Amino acid sequence: MAGRGPFVHDTRMPKTLMQALVCEGLSQDFSRVNLRDVPIPEPGPGEVRVKVDAASLNFPDLLMLKGAYQFKPEPPFTVGMDLSGVVDSVGQGVRLAPGARVAGGAKTGAFATYAICPEANLQLVPDTMPAPLAAAYPAAYTTAHVALIARGRLQSYETLLVHGASGGVGMAAMDVGRLLGARVIATTGSPEKRETLSRAGANEVIVLGQSPGDAFREQVKALTSGRGADVIFDPVGGDVFDESTRCIAFDGRLLVVGFAGGRIASVNTNMPLIKGFSVVGVRAGEYGRQFPERGRAIRDEIWRWAAEGRTRPTVFAELPLDHWRDAFELMRDRRLVGKVVLRP
Numbered sequence: 001m002a003g004r005g006p007f008v009h010d011t012r013m014p015k016t017l018m019q020a021l022v023c024e025g026l027s028q029d030f031s032r033v034n035l036r037d038v039p040i041p042e043p044g045p046g047e048v049r050v051k052v053d054a055a056s057l058n059f060p061d062l063l064m065l066k067g068a069y070q071f072k073p074e075p076p077f078t079v080g081m082d083l084s085g086v087v088d089s090v091g092q093g094v095r096l097a098p099g100a101r102v103a104g105g106a107k108t109g110a111f112a113t114y115a116i117c118p119e120a121n122l123q124l125v126p127d128t129m130p131a132p133l134a135a136a137y138p139a140a141y142t143t144a145h146v147a148l149i150a151r152g153r154l155q156s157y158e159t160l161l162v163h164g165a166s167g168g169v170g171m172a173a174m175d176v177g178r179l180l181g182a183r184v185i186a187t188t189g190s191p192e193k194r195e196t197l198s199r200a201g202a203n204e205v206i207v208l209g210q211s212p213g214d215a216f217r218e219q220v221k222a223l224t225s226g227r228g229a230d231v232i233f234d235p236v237g238g239d240v241f242d243e244s245t246r247c248i249a250f251d252g253r254l255l256v257v258g259f260a261g262g263r264i265a266s267v268n269t270n271m272p273l274i275k276g277f278s279v280v281g282v283r284a285g286e287y288g289r290q291f292p293e294r295g296r297a298i299r300d301e302i303w304r305w306a307a308e309g310r311t312r313p314t315v316f317a318e319l320p321l322d323h324w325r326d327a328f329e330l331m332r333d334r335r336l337v338g339k340v341v342l343r344p
Contacts, residue, residue: 017037020113021080023078033328047091048119050114051086053343064108070283077108081110082110083103084101095119111344133313137306139284141302141306144176157182159184159223163235165188166337174200179305185206186202187240188206190334232255233255234256237259237264238259238264241267250276255282256282257282318343
């Protein structure tokens with residue numbers, strides 16, 4: 001069974017130890033990642049120890065294992081950004097009380113029995129929201145909010161083109177675009193995902209590779225009466241970015257969210273000049289650190305949406321923590337639609 005090996009949880013394990021998924025060195029695969037027994041951490045001032053009920057996988061988690069993400073933790077470190085669970089213990093100056101249901105996280109540490117998080121990174125979870133959905137929510141919806149509202153200025157009368165739409169952050173972008181009243185066009189590389197994306201809120205779905213030369217620009221222009229998309233959400237980069245510059249509307253905003261395609265694209269500056277579009281970088285975490293008050297307002301708003309039932313993340317699979325390799329391979333091979341969640 002994938003990932004089980006010699007690290008099966010032992011109920012006789014001393015109370016001072018817990019299970020954690022540890023990156024012990026950088027590699028291009030998962031060969032330096034192992035499930036280990038490690039000491040249960042203690043919260044410091046302003047910190048909360050959370051007993052983890054669920055933790056969701058994000059693409060940056062995989063990039064960190066290679067040292068290919070902008071944040072580069074020094075091994076060994078516990079993998080995982082997003083979690084939900086129950087407050088177990090608190091440090092000095094913390095207002096949250098033990099027993100509170102929370103979600104959020106830190107840059108690392110979520111794939112463990114217990115995790116330490118700054119109190120400022122945590123939100124109370126609505127009573128109606130199960131732990132897996134709460135764990136799937138923070139990074140994806142924060143990114144979608146910062147990208148589409150703070151950076152993209154998406155309006156209800158505009159067209160939003162979402163690349164990588166079947167991933168967790170792509171699904172969140174579609175959900176937020178729908179909430180804002182925009183027309184949503186999704187792209188995917190898999191015909192099998194078309195129906196799921198339509199059910200998730202896409203007005204139209206373009207399957208890449210189904211037209212000559214993979215020229216999705218022609219399909220986008222046909223769907224928009226030649227105008228092009230007003231806002232393009234691009235976590236893929238590479239050829240997808242190149243093609244996006246050819247189907248963006250005048251005064252459009254091309255949002256650079258990531259480079260899941262592997263190649264970092266570039267653009268000749270005459271193109272945004274002549275076509276009148278902007279290339280806009282999106283770093284949701286850094287946006288919140290640079291503008292703390294705006295970051296708090298964004299977190300408050302996305303969780304208010306969740307409490308009101310206006311948004312809902314898509315969880316593709318829930319797996320036990322010792323099946324972590326299966327979860328990582330689902331994301332690496334792009335076989336999921338939405339998020340995959342690990343449960344300690």
